[in-house]
Amino acid sequence: MSASAPLEGLTVLEISSFVAAPLGGLTLAQLGADVIRIDPVGGSADLTRWPLAPTGTSLFWTGLNKGKRSVTLNFRDPEARQILAGLVTGSGPGGGIVLTNAVGQPWLGYEELAAARPDLIHLQIQGHHDGRPAVDYTVNAASGFPLVTGPEGFSGPVNHVLPAWDVACGLYAAVGLLSADRRRQRTGQGSRITLALADVALAVAGHLGFLAEAGVSHIDRPRIGNHLYGGFARDFTTADGERVMVVALTRRHFADLATVTGLTAAFAELGRLLGADFSRDSDRYAHREVLAALLQPWFSGRDIAEVARDLDGTSVLWSRYRRFTEMAAEEAQGGNPLLGEISQPGVGAVLAARSPLAQEGVGPATPAPVLGADTAEVLGELLGLSAAQTRELAARGVTGGSP
Numbered sequence: 001m002s003a004s005a006p007l008e009g010l011t012v013l014e015i016s017s018f019v020a021a022p023l024g025g026l027t028l029a030q031l032g033a034d035v036i037r038i039d040p041v042g043g044s045a046d047l048t049r050w051p052l053a054p055t056g057t058s059l060f061w062t063g064l065n066k067g068k069r070s071v072t073l074n075f076r077d078p079e080a081r082q083i084l085a086g087l088v089t090g091s092g093p094g095g096g097i098v099l100t101n102a103v104g105q106p107w108l109g110y111e112e113l114a115a116a117r118p119d120l121i122h123l124q125i126q127g128h129h130d131g132r133p134a135v136d137y138t139v140n141a142a143s144g145f146p147l148v149t150g151p152e153g154f155s156g157p158v159n160h161v162l163p164a165w166d167v168a169c170g171l172y173a174a175v176g177l178l179s180a181d182r183r184r185q186r187t188g189q190g191s192r193i194t195l196a197l198a199d200v201a202l203a204v205a206g207h208l209g210f211l212a213e214a215g216v217s218h219i220d221r222p223r224i225g226n227h228l229y230g231g232f233a234r235d236f237t238t239a240d241g242e243r244v245m246v247v248a249l250t251r252r253h254f255a256d257l258a259t260v261t262g263l264t265a266a267f268a269e270l271g272r273l274l275g276a277d278f279s280r281d282s283d284r285y286a287h288r289e290v291l292a293a294l295l296q297p298w299f300s301g302r303d304i305a306e307v308a309r310d311l312d313g314t315s316v317l318w319s320r321y322r323r324f325t326e327m328a329a330e331e332a333q334g335g336n337p338l339l340g341e342i343s344q345p346g347v348g349a350v351l352a353a354r355s356p357l358a359q360e361g362v363g364p365a366t367p368a369p370v371l372g373a374d375t376a377e378v379l380g381e382l383l384g385l386s387a388a389q390t391r392e393l394a395a396r397g398v399t400g401g402s403p
Helices: 020-029 059-064 078-089 110-116 136-143 164-187 197-207 210-216 251-261 264-274 281-286 288-300 304-311 324-334 375-383 387-395
Strands: 011-015 034-040 069-073 097-100 121-126 191-196 232-237 243-248 317-320 339-344 348-353
Touching: 011 020, 011 078, 020 034, 020 059, 020 097, 020 121, 020 164, 034 078, 059 348, 069 078, 069 375, 078 110, 078 375, 097 164, 110 121, 121 164, 136 164, 136 197, 164 191, 164 197, 191 197, 197 210, 232 281, 232 288, 243 251, 243 304, 251 264, 251 288, 264 288, 281 288, 304 317, 324 348, 375 387
Parallel strands: 011 034, 011 097, 034 069, 097 121, 121 191
Antiparallel strands: 232 243, 243 317, 339 348
């Protein structure tokens, strides 16, 4: 008998778009929660977000909504809003959980929904703590990170490609809902949670010491390209034009790097001449350029296979830089159990990832739903509506029905 999913019995209503809230819902769905994404008829603004499959189906939308069920409602219709409230109250003891990043909609707010279900758990994602709007790129611009990212000497900001604050926000949202559910199990009380995207960035900058460095040491961190701030790490080019990232995070890492490259004696002599001790992070960082200059010929004289042969088996941390196409092909061939092929409606066969939490009851990835495909099923299950009633609602435009 297979183990039950960790979050079996939990029902989450997700009214969302783009990254943070859908990722929070996906995180819970892949651990076994019944996550019901509720969109307006015709879909939210992220339904056609790039990247797209050759068919025109959004790989972004399908990627973030794997394993969920899809319901569409005409949010402008008062009856549809009553249906939403009914889903909140009718979702059972493990339900009454709402995750949303929709703002300015009182009918979707905590007060109105809690009036129907006092033990409601409601998590609202917003831009700033005071309600001002924001997205990942505006939050990142204000965070300071774009001005320390990029090559040394570059004057303009460098935005990240990864929506890091959205990703962190989505994971915080999942943790927040689980903590509120734990509290409700103990006390019977619901929770009103707000999660500001800008506060996620501020918190992470604080946790990693960026704010303390600025406040205590009054330092504006410099741009250093691909070096490691406060230690030794950087990229090198191999004889066949590949690039590798090499990280000597500890004294042992650096000693092993010196040994494998035959530079132990050279580093010792360099340390003597400079009055430096390369067993210390600070000295490796201060003299990073000359250390890298000594190491580069070793990498330039070897192709990637030879570099891999010599570095593998040591404590040195390293990786070849890969493009997404290379990563997809190599990981698919490598047999990583995280990945599996699913048949995604509107796309076809596609490589998909399950939850990276390797634990009992966590199954393989499952496809995202077709928009609105589960409307009749969900309304039947949670509200007790008959097939004729759900068809009549769709005919009147209250719901989007099933495609």
